[in-house]
Amino acid sequence: MSGEHYLIIGNGPAGREAAITLREKAPQSRVTVISKENVRCYQPHLLPQFIAGQVSEEELFTLPFSFFKERDIKLRLGQCVVDVDFHKSQVTMAHKEIIPYTGLIIAVGGTPRIPERCHRYRDRMLTLKTLTDARMWAEKLQKVSSALIVGGDLTSFALTRTLLAMGKRVSFLLNEESLWPVRCDDQVFREARVKLEQGGVEALRGTIQDIVRRSETSLEVTVDNKTFETGIVGAFYGLRPDVGFLAGSGLTIERGILVDEYLKTEVDNVYAAGDCAQVYHPGLKDYWVSIGYGNAENLGRIAASNLMGEKTPVETPQESILCAEGVRVNTSWWLEF
Amino acid sequence: MAGIDLTVEVCGMSGDGTIAAGGILNEAMSRQGYSALAFDSYPAEIRGFGRCVTRSRFGDRPKLALTDRTNALISLDDEQSRSRIPFLAEDAVVLFDDKPPSYVEENKSIAAHVEPTMTLYGAPFADLAAKAAGSARGRNLTALGVFAAVFGASPDVFREVITGKFAPKGEKVLRANLKSFDAGYEYALETFSKRLLNTAPPLRRTDGSRKVLTSGNTAIAEGALAAGVKLYFGYPITPATPIMEYLAKKLPERGGRVTQMEDEISSIGAVLGAFFAGTRAMTATSGPGFALMTELITHGVMSETPAVIIDAQRAGPSTGLPTKTEQSDLQAAVFGGPGDSPRIVIAPTDVAECFHYTAKAFQLAEKYQTPVIVLTDFFLDNRVENIEPPALEPEDARDGNIYPDASAKGAYRRYELTDSGISPRAVPGMEGFMFAATGLEHVERGTPDYTPANHMAMSQKRYRKIRSALADLPAPEEYAETGPLDVGVISWGSTFGAALEAVQDAQARGIRVGALKITSIYPYHEDVIRTFMRRCRKILIPELNFEGQLSGLIGHLDGTEIVRLTMATGVPMAPSVILKKIFEIVGEKAA
Numbered sequence: 001m002s003g004e005h006y007l008i009i010g011n012g013p014a015g016r017e018a019a020i021t022l023r024e025k026a027p028q029s030r031v032t033v034i035s036k037e038n039v040r041c042y043q044p045h046l047l048p049q050f051i052a053g054q055v056s057e058e059e060l061f062t063l064p065f066s067f068f069k070e071r072d073i074k075l076r077l078g079q080c081v082v083d084v085d086f087h088k089s090q091v092t093m094a095h096k097e098i099i100p101y102t103g104l105i106i107a108v109g110g111t112p113r114i115p116e117r118c119h120r121y122r123d124r125m126l127t128l129k130t131l132t133d134a135r136m137w138a139e140k141l142q143k144v145s146s147a148l149i150v151g152g153d154l155t156s157f158a159l160t161r162t163l164l165a166m167g168k169r170v171s172f173l174l175n176e177e178s179l180w181p182v183r184c185d186d187q188v189f190r191e192a193r194v195k196l197e198q199g200g201v202e203a204l205r206g207t208i209q210d211i212v213r214r215s216e217t218s219l220e221v222t223v224d225n226k227t228f229e230t231g232i233v234g235a236f237y238g239l240r241p242d243v244g245f246l247a248g249s250g251l252t253i254e255r256g257i258l259v260d261e262y263l264k265t266e267v268d269n270v271y272a273a274g275d276c277a278q279v280y281h282p283g284l285k286d287y288w289v290s291i292g293y294g295n296a297e298n299l300g301r302i303a304a305s306n307l308m309g310e311k312t313p314v315e316t317p318q319e320s321i322l323c324a325e326g327v328r329v330n331t332s333w334w335l336e337f
Numbered sequence: 338m339a340g341i342d343l344t345v346e347v348c349g350m351s352g353d354g355t356i357a358a359g360g361i362l363n364e365a366m367s368r369q370g371y372s373a374l375a376f377d378s379y380p381a382e383i384r385g386f387g388r389c390v391t392r393s394r395f396g397d398r399p400k401l402a403l404t405d406r407t408n409a410l411i412s413l414d415d416e417q418s419r420s421r422i423p424f425l426a427e428d429a430v431v432l433f434d435d436k437p438p439s440y441v442e443e444n445k446s447i448a449a450h451v452e453p454t455m456t457l458y459g460a461p462f463a464d465l466a467a468k469a470a471g472s473a474r475g476r477n478l479t480a481l482g483v484f485a486a487v488f489g490a491s492p493d494v495f496r497e498v499i500t501g502k503f504a505p506k507g508e509k510v511l512r513a514n515l516k517s518f519d520a521g522y523e524y525a526l527e528t529f530s531k532r533l534l535n536t537a538p539p540l541r542r543t544d545g546s547r548k549v550l551t552s553g554n555t556a557i558a559e560g561a562l563a564a565g566v567k568l569y570f571g572y573p574i575t576p577a578t579p580i581m582e583y584l585a586k587k588l589p590e591r592g593g594r595v596t597q598m599e600d601e602i603s604s605i606g607a608v609l610g611a612f613f614a615g616t617r618a619m620t621a622t623s624g625p626g627f628a629l630m631t632e633l634i635t636h637g638v639m640s641e642t643p644a645v646i647i648d649a650q651r652a653g654p655s656t657g658l659p660t661k662t663e664q665s666d667l668q669a670a671v672f673g674g675p676g677d678s679p680r681i682v683i684a685p686t687d688v689a690e691c692f693h694y695t696a697k698a699f700q701l702a703e704k705y706q707t708p709v710i711v712l713t714d715f716f717l718d719n720r721v722e723n724i725e726p727p728a729l730e731p732e733d734a735r736d737g738n739i740y741p742d743a744s745a746k747g748a749y750r751r752y753e754l755t756d757s758g759i760s761p762r763a764v765p766g767m768e769g770f771m772f773a774a775t776g777l778e779h780v781e782r783g784t785p786d787y788t789p790a791n792h793m794a795m796s797q798k799r800y801r802k803i804r805s806a807l808a809d810l811p812a813p814e815e816y817a818e819t820g821p822l823d824v825g826v827i828s829w830g831s832t833f834g835a836a837l838e839a840v841q842d843a844q845a846r847g848i849r850v851g852a853l854k855i856t857s858i859y860p861y862h863e864d865v866i867r868t869f870m871r872r873c874r875k876i877l878i879p880e881l882n883f884e885g886q887l888s889g890l891i892g893h894l895d896g897t898e899i900v901r902l903t904m905a906t907g908v909p910m911a912p913s914v915i916l917k918k919i920f921e922i923v924g925e926k927a928a
Contacts, residue, residue: 038456065453075453081582095435095459 010107011035014274017300038078110239144231149235349413354477359391371585401834405911435459482521560695610667615764623649627851643702661907758802824872
């Protein structure tokens with residue numbers, strides 16, 4: 001075992017693939033994956049199907065623990081990094097353990113974005129990012145017959161399809177923020193409304209003013225001064241990079257950690273991959289965010305390879321994907337319902 | 338295994354309050370209606386350094402042994418607790434202090450060592466205790482608060498137990514400890530609410546059960562008290578000392594007395610003297626002390642004087658491993674000492690039997706006029722079980738002496754050769770029944786005699802007497818279906834619980850296996866054991882000594898092949914070890 005220690009923060013598809021790649025390319029080094037979520041790597045895009053009971057919990061998981069043990073990849077699950085010192089090349093854990101590294105890959109993904117004006121009734125809205133979230137959805141859906149979905153990210157559309165398949169009555173609320181980062185103008189709303197209603201969904205437009213819990217199975221929602229009842233409210237305002245622990249570290253963070261087309265940050269031996277990275281696009285001369293399971297896996301592999309000294313650029317997304325309704329979206333996820 | 342079966346460890350450094358936390362945990366879980374079996378492990382040194390571990394197994398049904406895998410570890414000291422990781426179940430839960438007083442290097446935290454299959458619950462034990470109670474001393478109780486929240490146990494019952502323990506120390510101490518507990522409980526409820534969903538077993542059950550949490554040593558002392566012991570003579574030694582400590586408090590309340598002697602020789606001498614005079618007395622020691630007693634024990638055999646001796650075995654030889662368990666005094670208990678000196682040796686297998694067999698030992702000693710050795714071991718003495726409050730029938734406490742008829746007055750033959758070998762025994766003060774008692778070989782009247790025929794006759798009498806005691810000794814208990822068996826497991830002492838659990842597990846898997854519990858070590862029920870052996874293709878005898886001392890004692894009884902499963906590690910044998918051996922014997926792979 002050499003003295004090198006490669007550290008990956010995040011156990012999603014990007015983190016997992018980075019770890020596997022590092023082990024292949026640096027067989028004598030220590031490889032450690034740290035994740036604040038206490039479960040092994042799973043496929044988050046299957047969470048809606050898990051909620052519907054179409055996919056078992058076991059089927060969500062990608063690789064068994066033994067896979068990592070056999071490859072001597074240390075998994076530290078349920079543990080949290082609170083600080084990174086790039087000068088000393090070390091991270092500080094929430095439990096006050098200091099871990100030095102030779103190379104670092106940040107692959108922490110995103111966390112559900114809740115607009116500030118919604119914070120007042122935050123605890124009455126569910127998000128769907130983690131397995132714990134999904135378990136909560138599954139539990140609550142057993143007791144309610146209707147749901148209000150707020151927002152328009154990829155997960156919200158997948159979940160809506162799941163809810164319909166489960167026989168739930170679904171309303172879908174669109175407003176200027178809910179298709180973040182796309183601006184929801186009249187044309188976007190009209191198109192979305194047609195698609196949603198064709199699928200049996202009631203499309204609404206407006207802004208939530210309040211959510212009041214009436215009972216365990218009933219929420220009273222007020223939208224533009226009109227009040228109606230629903231069983232559950234899901235908030236899907238997109239994701240923001242889960243990089244609070246990097247505040248004050250010196251890394252430049254906008255909608256993600258800024259990295260070049262090789263996924264390297266402005267600090268040597270520190271890379272970022274997956275939803276938390278904002279990747280430079282040489283063609284656009286701007287940054288974009290890659291979202292999606294397969295993309296994340298790919299970025300993880302590229303970051304690890306480049307950390308090992310390779311020079312592999314990220315595959316540039318097509319211009320058409322980056323634009324929607326005349327708005328430069330700078331993501332790769334804007335797909336139809 | 339169906340139902341609740343949870344093994345919890347508290348691990349810390351001496352002085353962390355580890356044993357205290359374990360005690361509170363046991364009591365609280367017991368009061369909630371769970372079966373409890375617990376065993377503490379601590380360093381041999383008195384205080385100051387070394388690892389302390391309490392292991393407790395809780396269930397919705399009685400558990401017979403400790404398992405070799407722990408489901409929840411409460412770490413009060415990561416440095417010490419790290420060594421416990423290999424003994425954790427794959428899906429274990431680890432509770433630890435995630436805010437140590439200073440930053441630590443990589444791998445110094447227990448978090449660095451847990452397997453990814455395990456679940457970590459970090460809470461700032463010391464910090465919470467300091468904020469809540471003004472001192473971090475109660476961090477062990479904060480940790481218990483976290484445990485109660487994570488496992489859904491009743492906080493009220495914990496508070497009740499803490500109150501019972503600390504109220505005598507004053508309001509201030511009590512309040513500080515309750516606050517420390519509450520701080521951990523509330524923190525965990527708030528912090529871990531989501532994580533509870535998937536990991537917490539349903540640990541809330543109240544069936545009104547009020548079993549008492551009792552250690553083997555306490556049960557021994559209570560058994561002696563129930564039998565009416567009047568005098569205790571002893572010299573402190575681990576693990577027997579708690580018997581003396583307990584009796585030192587209780588015996589004076591009942592008109593008795595505890596005397597700490599200068600050594601074990603004087604202790605047994607005093608016990609023999611007391612019994613000779615007609616008073617129930619006892620002593621308790623461990624291997625090294627027992628070795629010193631053996632000459633006088635054989636004096637009791639020769640002079641046919643009753644005595645009750647507890648030999649609380651520990652790992653040896655010599656000073657050995659004072660705080661570790663072993664079953665390696667069996668041969669010494671049965672045969673130790675000069676000459677052919679038959680005596681009664683009984684070995685309880687659980688805490689309830691510690692009570693009943695200690696009480697029984699007094700009657701046996703009186704009736705058969707011999708030293709009776711109650712053979713326990715560290716694991717049995719120090720473990721606690723919650724058992725129904727033990728009680729003795731008046732018949733079991735009555736005087737066991739067989740006194741001479743008045744017709745013998747003036748012509749009393751103290752060592753009369755009888756069919757049973759039992760000679761009616763007079764005690765000093767009975768007019769007209771004077772006799773000589775000596776360690777020398779003697780004739781019926783007690784006067785010394787070395788003639789060959791007399792020595793042979795008297796030896797036969799002493800053996801005849803001890804063999805006739807079989808009628809009053811507990812017969813082996815069989816746990817098997819009728820008909821031939823592939824494996825018969827014969828076990829004794831503290832290992833029996835593990836053996837029976839392994840056998841029950843194997844039986845549930847369709848293996849033809851049975852267990853035989855032997856509590857009468859000497860004399861033993863030859864016919865019952867032989868009959869059992871003949872039904873078995875192979876006999877497995879698991880025991881905690883190097884060569885297999887029970888195997889050596891009874892292995893010759895039948896031609897059945899004996900498989901010795903011995904372990905001299907200082908730790909109790911887990912059911913899984915025995916189960917694995919059963920699988921090996923029947924040619925199946927362990928599950």
